[in-house]
Amino acid sequence: MELSLTVNGQPAVVDVPPGTTLLEVLRDELGLTGTKEVCDEGECGACTVIVDGRPLDACIYAAHAADRAEVLTVEGLAAGDELTDLQRAFVEAGSVQCGFCTPGFLVMATHLLETAAELSEEQVRRGLAGNLCRCTGYAQIVDAVLAVGRGA
Amino acid sequence: MSLIGASVPRGDAVAKVTGRAVYGVDVRLPGMVHARLLRSPIPAGRIVTLDVDDAWAVDGVLAVCTADDAPPRRTGLAVYDQRLFADDVVRYEGEPIAAVVAETEAAARRALEAIRLELEPWEPVAGPEQALDPATRLVHPHWAEYEVAPGLEFRRHGNVAAEMISDPGDVDAVFARAPFVVEDEYRANRQYQAYLEPKHAVVDYQGGRYTVYVAHQYPFNVRDRLAQILGVAVSRIRVVCPTIGGGFGAKLDVGLEPYAAVLARKVGRPVRIVNDRLEDLLTCTSREDAIVQIRSAVDEDGRILARELTCLMNCGAYAGDMPFLASIPLHLAGSVYRVGTARVEARVLYTNTAPTGAMRGVGGTYLTFAVERHMDHIAAELGMGRRELRLRNLFRDGDRMLTGQVIDQAGTLRQAFDRMEQVAPWAQVTAPRPLHGVGLAALIWLTNPMPGSATLKLNEDGTLGVVTAATENGSGAVAMGLTQIAAEELGLRPSDVVVLAPDTDAAAYDAGSQGSRTTHVVGAAIRKAAAEVRRRIFDVAAEMLEVSVDDLELVDGTVGVVGDPGSRVPLGEVARTATFTTGPIAATGAYRTPMPAHDPTCATGLLFPSFPTPTFHLHLAEVEVDPVTGRIHVVRYVVVQDVGRAINPTGIRGQIQGGVTQGLGYALFEQLDFDGARYRQRSLETYRLPTAVDVPRVEVELIENADPAGPYGAKGVAEPPVVPVAVAVANAVSDAVGAPFDRLPVTPEDVLAALEERRRRP
Ligand code: FES
Ligand code: FES
Numbered sequence: 001m002e003l004s005l006t007v008n009g010q011p012a013v014v015d016v017p018p019g020t021t022l023l024e025v026l027r028d029e030l031g032l033t034g035t036k037e038v039c040d041e042g043e044c045g046a047c048t049v050i051v052d053g054r055p056l057d058a059c060i061y062a063a064h065a066a067d068r069a070e071v072l073t074v075e076g077l078a079a080g081d082e083l084t085d086l087q088r089a090f091v092e093a094g095s096v097q098c099g100f101c102t103p104g105f106l107v108m109a110t111h112l113l114e115t116a117a118e119l120s121e122e123q124v125r126r127g128l129a130g131n132l133c134r135c136t137g138y139a140q141i142v143d144a145v146l147a148v149g150r151g152a
Numbered sequence: 153m154s155l156i157g158a159s160v161p162r163g164d165a166v167a168k169v170t171g172r173a174v175y176g177v178d179v180r181l182p183g184m185v186h187a188r189l190l191r192s193p194i195p196a197g198r199i200v201t202l203d204v205d206d207a208w209a210v211d212g213v214l215a216v217c218t219a220d221d222a223p224p225r226r227t228g229l230a231v232y233d234q235r236l237f238a239d240d241v242v243r244y245e246g247e248p249i250a251a252v253v254a255e256t257e258a259a260a261r262r263a264l265e266a267i268r269l270e271l272e273p274w275e276p277v278a279g280p281e282q283a284l285d286p287a288t289r290l291v292h293p294h295w296a297e298y299e300v301a302p303g304l305e306f307r308r309h310g311n312v313a314a315e316m317i318s319d320p321g322d323v324d325a326v327f328a329r330a331p332f333v334v335e336d337e338y339r340a341n342r343q344y345q346a347y348l349e350p351k352h353a354v355v356d357y358q359g360g361r362y363t364v365y366v367a368h369q370y371p372f373n374v375r376d377r378l379a380q381i382l383g384v385a386v387s388r389i390r391v392v393c394p395t396i397g398g399g400f401g402a403k404l405d406v407g408l409e410p411y412a413a414v415l416a417r418k419v420g421r422p423v424r425i426v427n428d429r430l431e432d433l434l435t436c437t438s439r440e441d442a443i444v445q446i447r448s449a450v451d452e453d454g455r456i457l458a459r460e461l462t463c464l465m466n467c468g469a470y471a472g473d474m475p476f477l478a479s480i481p482l483h484l485a486g487s488v489y490r491v492g493t494a495r496v497e498a499r500v501l502y503t504n505t506a507p508t509g510a511m512r513g514v515g516g517t518y519l520t521f522a523v524e525r526h527m528d529h530i531a532a533e534l535g536m537g538r539r540e541l542r543l544r545n546l547f548r549d550g551d552r553m554l555t556g557q558v559i560d561q562a563g564t565l566r567q568a569f570d571r572m573e574q575v576a577p578w579a580q581v582t583a584p585r586p587l588h589g590v591g592l593a594a595l596i597w598l599t600n601p602m603p604g605s606a607t608l609k610l611n612e613d614g615t616l617g618v619v620t621a622a623t624e625n626g627s628g629a630v631a632m633g634l635t636q637i638a639a640e641e642l643g644l645r646p647s648d649v650v651v652l653a654p655d656t657d658a659a660a661y662d663a664g665s666q667g668s669r670t671t672h673v674v675g676a677a678i679r680k681a682a683a684e685v686r687r688r689i690f691d692v693a694a695e696m697l698e699v700s701v702d703d704l705e706l707v708d709g710t711v712g713v714v715g716d717p718g719s720r721v722p723l724g725e726v727a728r729t730a731t732f733t734t735g736p737i738a739a740t741g742a743y744r745t746p747m748p749a750h751d752p753t754c755a756t757g758l759l760f761p762s763f764p765t766p767t768f769h770l771h772l773a774e775v776e777v778d779p780v781t782g783r784i785h786v787v788r789y790v791v792v793q794d795v796g797r798a799i800n801p802t803g804i805r806g807q808i809q810g811g812v813t814q815g816l817g818y819a820l821f822e823q824l825d826f827d828g829a830r831y832r833q834r835s836l837e838t839y840r841l842p843t844a845v846d847v848p849r850v851e852v853e854l855i856e857n858a859d860p861a862g863p864y865g866a867k868g869v870a871e872p873p874v875v876p877v878a879v880a881v882a883n884a885v886s887d888a889v890g891a892p893f894d895r896l897p898v899t900p901e902d903v904l905a906a907l908e909e910r911r912r913r914p
Contacts, residue, residue, distance in 0.1 A: 033178040034171020036397070038348045039429045043836040046348055074171035083169065091165040094802040097810065098626025099168030100348040100397030106169060125844040132836065134346055134398050135626050137813030138844040140806055 003067045007032065008076025014063075022066050023047045023058035026073060034074040034103050038132070045131030048104040049073050055111045074103035077110060086110055089144035097135035104131050109145045119149035155640040156864045159802035162631035163646065164395070164624065173395045176367030179354045181422040185214060187415050188260040189408075190250040191431060192242035194273050195829035196504040199240055199249065201270035207252055210266050212259030214419045218250045222414055227380045229405065230306075230475035230759070231313060232299040233292060234507075236381060236410055242271065243291060243469035244506045245830050246434040253415040253423055276504035276829035280443060280464040283311040283501040291469060291502035306475055306757035313467050314475035314500040318482050318554060318755035323495040326458035330449030334530045338446070340518035340878075340896040341823035342466075343439040344839055345511050349397020350432045355412035356422040362389045362413050367396035369403045369625050370664025371654045377406040378413060393654040399625050400814070401510035402436050404666055405472065430834055437509030438824055440474065441466045444481075444522035448491070454534050454541045459494040461485040461522070465515065467500045468507040474500045477514050479760035484519040486554040487596045487763070488565065489527070489545035494554050496755075504829045510666070512811065513875040516597065517818060521879040521896060524593040528883050529892065538592060538883075539578045543569060547596070556751030557762045561794075564768035564857050565594060568792040571853050572770050576790050581774060582887075589888025591773045593876035599765035599868030600667025601745030604674040605660040608638065608681045609738035610689065612731060614709050614724030616644055621654040621662035622674040627870045628803040633671035634678060636799055637863050641682035642689075643706030644723075660742065668868025671799060672765060673743055675863030680741030688737045692730040693721060745861065765859055767867045768794040771812075773880035777888050779907055782900030784820055784885055789848050789877075794855040796867030805852050807870040812850045815877020817842045823897050 001020075004013045007030060014029045026032045026049070038046040040059045047058040050072040077084050083091070086109060096102050105128065112119065112127040119127070124145045125138070133141065167173040204216045219239035226232045238247045250267055254260040277283050277291050290310055292298070300306075307315040327333060354365040362382075368374055371391040379386045396403070408425045416423040427435070442465045449458040463481040467474035478498040485496045531541040546569070547562035572592075581590050606620040618638055624630035630651055639646045652658060663669065690701040693711040697704075697719060705714045712720030730737045750762045774788035791808050798804050821840040824831045833839040858865025882893045891906040 032171070033174070036175075036348070037177070038350070039836045041429075041835060041837070044348070074169075078170050083166070087169040090169050091161045094159070094162075094806045096162065096165045096168045097628065097806060098348070098396060098398045099164070099173055100175065102168050103171050128844045130843075132348065132841050132843065134348055134400070134814070134841065135810045136806055137809035137811075137842075137847055137850065139809045139847075139849045140802075142844065 001064060003063060005066050005069050005071055007071045008073060016063055018064070020063040021059055022049070022061040022063050025063045026058060032073055032075055036100055036103055045108060046101055046104040048107045048131065050107060050111055055108055072107065074106055077106060084110070085148045086113065086144065089147045093144040093147060094140040095136065095144040101131060101133040105133065105141055112145065113149055119146065121146060124149065155636045155646065157798055157801065158636070159800055160632065160636055160646050162628050163635050164631045175349055175395045175397050176365065177349055177352050177426055179365045179394055181354060181356060184354065184422040184424050185253050185255055185419060186257040186260050187251055187253040187412060187423050187425040188257070188264055189248045189411060190264050190267050190269065192238060192245060192247040192249055194242065194271055195245045196274040196276040197242050197271040198274065199238065199242065200272050201268055202249065203268040204250060206266040206268065207263040210259060210263040212255040213263045214253050214255065215415055216250060216252050216263065217414055217418065223381055223383055225383065226298060228471060229473050230301050230304055231308065231471040234470040243504055246431060246506060247469065248411065251411050251415060253419055277311065278826060278829045279503060280466045280501040283503050284464065291504060304759060306759060311502045312499050313471040313502050314478050314757060316478040316482060316498040316755060316757035319495045320493050322493050323458050323460060326493060327449045330457050331452055332450040332533060333447060334450060334526065334533050335447040336526050336529055336894065338444045338518065338522040338525060338894050340442050340521060341825045342441045342508065343511055343818050343822050344433055344436055344824055345400040345402035345438065346839065346841055347398030347400055347402060350427040350429060351403070351407040352426040353409040353412045354422055354424045355409060355416040357413070357416040357420065360388065362416070364389065364391045364409050364413070365394060366391065366409055367394050369396070369399040369623055369666060371621055371623065371656050372661050373404060373664060374406055374409055375656045378409055381406070381410045382413060391656045393623060396623065396625055399665070400512045401666065404510055404664060405437065429836060433834065433839060434831060435506050437472055437507050439511035439517065440508035442515065442518050444518060446522050446526050448526065448530060450530055450534065454536050454544050456489060456545050457492040459485060459491040461494065461496045463498040463519070465498060465500045466503055466505065466508060468503055468505040470507045471500065472507045472509045474508060476759045477510070479758050480515040481519055482554055482755055482758060483763055484516060484523060488547055488594045489542065490547060490551060496554065505826065512814060512871050516875040517878055518896065520593060520595055520876050521882060524876065524879040525882060525894060528886065542592065542594065553763065555754050555762060557748050559596065559766055561857055564794050564855060567855055568594065568768055568770035568794070571792045571855065572772055572790065575851065575853060576772050587777045587779060587888050589775050589884040589886065591880040591883025591887060593771050593880040593883065595769040595872060595876045596763065596766050597769065597872035597875060598667065598763035599672050599745070599767065600663070600669035601673070601747060601764040602663030602669060603742065603744035604662040604677050605740060605742040606674055606678045606681055607738060607740040608678065608685050609736065610685060610723060610727045612724060612727045614722050614727060615648040615650060616642060618649060618651040619659050620651065620674060621656060621659035622670045623654050623665045625665035627665065627807055628800060629665065629670035629870070632800040632803045634674055637675045638678050638682065641679060642685060644709055648709065660740065668871040671866050672862050672868050673745060675866060676743040676861060677741040679863050680743065681739045684739030685737055688730065689723065689726055692734065693726050696721060696726065696729060765862065765867050767872060769872055769876060771876040771880040773884040775881060775884040775888055777885060777903050782903035784898065784900065784903060786816060786848050786881060790851045790853065791873060792853040792855065793873065794857050794867070795869045796859045796862050797856050797865035798854055799864065799866055804854065804869055808852050808873040809850045811870065811873025812877050813842050813847045815874045816847055816881065818896060819878040819881040820897050
C-alpha cells in the first residue's frame, strides 16, 4: 500500500502492508525515532503526533488514514538548532529526566498552547492527563508549559 | 560563581527535547534481525510437548532455540536457581520456553505461533503463606542441590529461598513485663517499575566477542551476568549503553540480553529483541508483595521497650536479588525510633509467580509502612499525640541501629521535625476537619557504597572528557551532578564537560545507578582524578608562565597567576603544550564508600550488613476523602530531606517530586495482584499510574548536613523520596476516616467500606 504524506514539512512516500500504524511508518520507514512506543494501545501518549492539526496516538492510528496528511513530530518542532520557547522552557525548568515521555508531552503541550489563549494550571494538567511520565511527577513539566502559556 | 548549588540545565536536555537522543530501543545495526520469545501461558506445569519444527519452516526464520540449545547451567545472583529457558517445568506465567529469530518481527511472531507447545498445568504455589505451609509442593524440588554465590552464607529450606534472623535472646522477657503490647499485620501488593522504555537488547557477535547495546542501569552487571550465563570470560563481552528510558531498579540485572546473545551467535548477525508491554509487565522483577507482622512492648510514657517483626517476602519463581533484600527488615525495624531490643525475621519465598526484585526504595516502602502505621496505632492505644510519641522515641546522634551500626548524625531527624513544624505546624494541620487527615512518616535511608571510577582528560581545546561507566538513568546524577562537579573542580563551564556514554571496554568498573550512589561515589572519584589533572595543568602552566605552581589558579577555562588576569592562558593551550611535551593530561580516580562497622553476630543471613552514608527524611501528607466516591485527594505533601549538599536544587526537586509521585502511585493506584498466580493487571490501562491530575506539587525543604566523604558534602538523594510516601498517606487516610488502613494500596473501595462500617457502628 503506497502512501504519500508530509512529515515535518518534508514530503514522504512509503509502501507498507495494510495494518501498519502511523508510528511504524515514522519509526521504521522514515527513521524518525523521536516519537516513542510505550504501550502500543493508546494509553500513554508517548507516541503523540499532530495529524492535520489534531493530536493523536500514532501507535493506534492506521497509516493509511494519514495518506495525504500533514504530520508533525517532535523532530519538527525546532527550526534547525533553534529550539521553540516550549522546548527551551523544558530544558530550563527541569521537565526532562529520562526523557522517554518528553516527545509526547512536547507535541501535546505545543498543541495546547496553540489552541488556547491562556492556560490555567488546572487546564494544563487536564490537557496533559493522557500523557504518562514515570520520572518527574509532572510538576516541572506543568511549570514549563505555564511559563510559556503565561508569556504568550 | 560556584557551580555547586546552581540549577544548571542538564547536559542531555537538548538532545531529549529535540527527539535526537538515541535510546536503547532506537538502536539499529546493519543486517540486524529480530527475535521473540515463546513464554509460558500458565504459572505452573510440565512441558509435555515442545515441537519447533514448523517454526523453522516459516518464511524468514533464521533460528529457533530452546533449553536444548542454550547454555546448560543454572545461574543467579545469590542462588543459582535459574536456567535461560524452562526445561521440563514452567514456574511462572511468562517464563521463556523458546526463542525465534527472523528477518522481520512479523516473521518472528508467525514462527512463535507455529511452535507446538503442550503443557500439563499444575496447581500453582500462589502466595508466600501458601509457600510456607509444609503441605505445599516445592517450587524447586531440587533446591538443596543449587549452588550459592561464592562468599554468601544464609539459610535456605524448601520454598524458603533465603532467611535472615536476628534474635538477641532477651526479647520475650521484656514483652512479658511490658505494660502495653501493641500488635499489627500489614500487607502490600507488588509494584511494577513501569519505566516507559520496555526492556530490550541488541547483541552483535563478531570475532569471538559479544557487543551488547542496551540502555541499562548497570552495564558491568550485564557484562558479568552474561559471562556467567554463557560461560565465557568477561573480556568477551562489551556493553554499550545508549540513552535509557527509565529503570527504577528493574534494569539492574540481565533481562533479554542473554537471549539475543545466544541467537546472535547462532545466526552470525546482530539480533534485536524488545518486550511488548504485556510481556514486560508480566515478567518484570517488580517490587515484591509482602506481609509484615509487628509487635511492640511499650511503657506508660510511650517508650518502646522491645519489638518483634516478621516479614514474608515473595520472590516469585527465582530468588534473584531478594536474598540480599532480606536484610532490609532488620535495618528498618529499629532505626529512626529507639526500640530497645528486637527480634527480626525475614523469609524470602518461592512461588509460581514472576520473579520480583529491586525497585526504587526496595522493601523500605512496605517496612516503613508497617513501622509508621504501627507508631500511629501505639499512639492511639496510649492516647498520646502521634507526633509526641515519635519525638519521645526519636534517634539522637550516636544511636545504634539493630545491627550495632552507629548513626552519628541521627540528630538530623530532630532537625527535620523542627523544620516540618515551621512549614506545617502540627497543631494547625491536625485541627479537626471532617474527612480530612494528616499523616507523618520518618526514615533513615542509605547511599549505596559500591565502587565507581572516572577518567578525566583535558582535551586539546580546553574542554574536559569524562570516561566513566556511571549511568545517567534520568535522575541527572551524570548530566547534572557529575558534570557540575567536574566543571567546578577545573574552573570550566558545564557545557565544556563531555561525558562518554557507558562502554565497558572504555571505562573501569562502576556499580551502576542504584541506591542514589552516582553523585556521591563517582563524584568523589571525579574529585580525586581532578586533583591530579589540576596538578598536571599547574606543572605545565608554571613552566609556560615561568612562575611557581603555588601562584596559579583555574578560572573560566584558563590558568593564570592568582589576582593577575593578564597572565591567564587558555586551558586548550596548556593541553596542547602538555600533549606534545610531557604527554596528554589525563587521570583516573576511583572510590568506594567504606562499610560502616556493625556487629557481625547480630544476625544470620544478613547479606547487606549496614547502611553507609545515611540520610534523614520526614514526610507529611494531608488528605481529604470524598464520602460519596471514596476518592482520596492528597491536598498537601511536604518533604523534609537531608541531602548533605544540594549540587543542583532543580534536579533534586525533580527527584523528590518524581519519587513522591511513585510513592503516591504505590499508596493509592498501583498494584499487581493475583487471580490464582496470574496478574490481574495486564496493561497500562489496568495497571494505573498516577497522571498529571492525580498528584500535588510537593513542597520541598532541604537540610544540608554535609557528609565528610561526599563530594562537597553530597549524600545520596534520589532513591529515598519514594519510601515513606505510602505510609504518610495511609496514616492520613486512617486519620481522616477514623479507621485503620493496613493494606496497600488504599483504594476508594476500602475507604467507602470503612465509612460504611463507621456509620453502622458509631
Ligand atoms: S505508545 Fe501510543 S499511546 Fe502509548
Ligand atoms: S522523564 Fe522519564 S518518563 Fe517522563
